[in-house]
Amino acid sequence: MLMLGYVAISLMPDHFLPHSLMSLNTEQIFLSLLWLPPPYLTMIGQGMKKVQWNKLDQLEAFTRHVKDGAERLREVNRKLRNGHSQVSQEVVQLANISLLRQRDQWKQKISGIQKHIDATIGAVGCQVADAKPWKSHWDYQIFKIMEIQYRFGLESLNENLPEMKADLIVAQKQLKMKPPLEELKAIYFKEIKTFIALPLQFKGLDGAPHVYKVMPERNAEAIAVVFQKADELFVKVQRLQNSFAPWLVVGLLPERVQELVDELSDPKDWDMNFKAIKAKRKDMDKIPDTVKIDCFTISTVILKSVIEDHLDRLSDALIIALKRRASDEAKAVIQFLDEGLEKLNIRPDTVQELGKAQEDAKQLMEQHHEVKKQLDAADEKNKLLKSYAAGIDMNEVQNKWDDFLIRLEAFEQLAHDLREELKGKMDQRILAMNSDIEKFASRWQSLKPKSMDSFSMEDAKRNAQQMQEWQTEWQGLKDSSVVPNTRMLKGKGI
Secondary structure (H helix, E strand, C coil): CCCCCCCCECCCCCCCCCCCCCCCHHHHHHHHHCCCCCCCEEEEECCEEEECCCCHHHHHHHHHHHHHHHHHHHHHHHHHHHHHHHHHHHHHHHHHCCCCCCHHHHHHHHHHHHHHHHHHHHHHCCCCHHHHHHHHHHHHHHHHHHHHHHHHHHHCHHHHCCCEEEEEEEECCEEEEECCHHHHHHHHHHHHHHHHCHHHHCCCCCCCHHHHHHHHHHCHHHHHHHHHHHHHHHHHHHHHHHHCHHHHHHHHCHHHHHHHHHCCCCHHHHHHHHHHHHHHHHHHHHCCCEEEECCEEEECHHHHHHHHHHHHHHHHHHHHHHHHHHHHHHHHHHHHHHHHHHHHCCCCCCHHHHHHHHHHHHHHHHHHHHHHHHHHHHHHHHHHHHCCCCCCCCHHHHHHHHHHHHHHHHHHHHHHHHHHHHHHHHHHHHHHHHHHHHHHHHHHHHHCCCCHHHCCHHHHHHHHHHHHHHHHHHHHHHHHCCCCCHHHHHHCCC
8 A cells, every 4th residue: 555645633723712612513524524434544642643545636635625624614713713802802891881870781781792692603603502611601701790890889889879869848747758768768778689689680691690690699798788888878868857857946836936926025036036037048048959868869949948938937927026016015105195195285273183283294204214115115126127027107106205295394384384373363262262251250240149048939040040041151151262261260250
């Protein structure tokens, strides 16, 4: 037998992918091309085989088959390497996509990787089952990246969950959240559990889906921290809610606030409260419309409008009370002035009336200092009132006060003039009375009854009648006398 030559053949072409990743039908076909029955094919060691031919045309035909098979295998290998490179690039890009914040992009990227793998499998003519080791390889690579992103997500899960919005409101005289805090907790923990359980539902490329199931257990400590942060987060939310409670005291305790308002008396108290309301409004303007606490966005707009309404009501209550107190004080002053002017306008005609007028004037003089304080207090309240609302009309009380002071100051001179006038009238009256008494005494001396020894019964009766008439006349003189001159009367023997 003539050996025309031999060919040494390697069972794996250069640069071919590891056989453990994928078994290709094309490789098996290529290897089948190299198979020849003994004695043509013998092993020469180290994975090499020796082929012998007796005819040259057989060698040439075999060589053509081998070259064609090798070319087809190189083309398959090229497609597989390109597909592998593309998948590698796509997998690396997963490291830059947040599993927590960009979950949809993760899904799209995984879907894109799956399409590249399916396209590569179709291009090389491989069976899906034969590609499972290749998919399994990439599932393990994706697992590594996913676990890193999973840990990053757990560390910042509380801050980066989907935004949850709530409003601070007042309902049934209580500060509440809308939606209620318990409902927010339910939504929040549902989102947490969804992310934590994400690997349990994740199948990757279906090459080794089981590898993802162990991820939550491998990160149990981080998951525990997530729930601890959740508790701390809701403590912050509750603390924020409670921080606004003092703002609602005015609105939630209106009866008590009204009692305190009604107790105010000093204008300084009102002024202090008005300034406090103004300061509260400035403080309220500093409250942001929304407060961000991790994933929660809490709106204060509704609450601020309620607080503004409460402050408006308190301001109105203060203004009403201030106006009522100023008005009451002004009315009390007017009443005093009306009564005082009425007393000062009386013109006495007798000594008794003059004495009464002087006594009234003395009392008015003593009282007018306290009334002046009351007037000043009403005026001060009115000035403060005008700073925040329309004041009351103080012109009437001020005009009456000025008139009262003029009358009071002029009363002493008026009393002096009246005393002199009454003194003159009294002197004339005394002279007239003295004349009437002289006449009465003269008639009495001439007409008084004689000794009773010479009286008859008729004379006695007549004298008795006359005595009654004398007594009646005398009583008339006494009644008409302003100041009886008893000394003169006694001097006349009456």
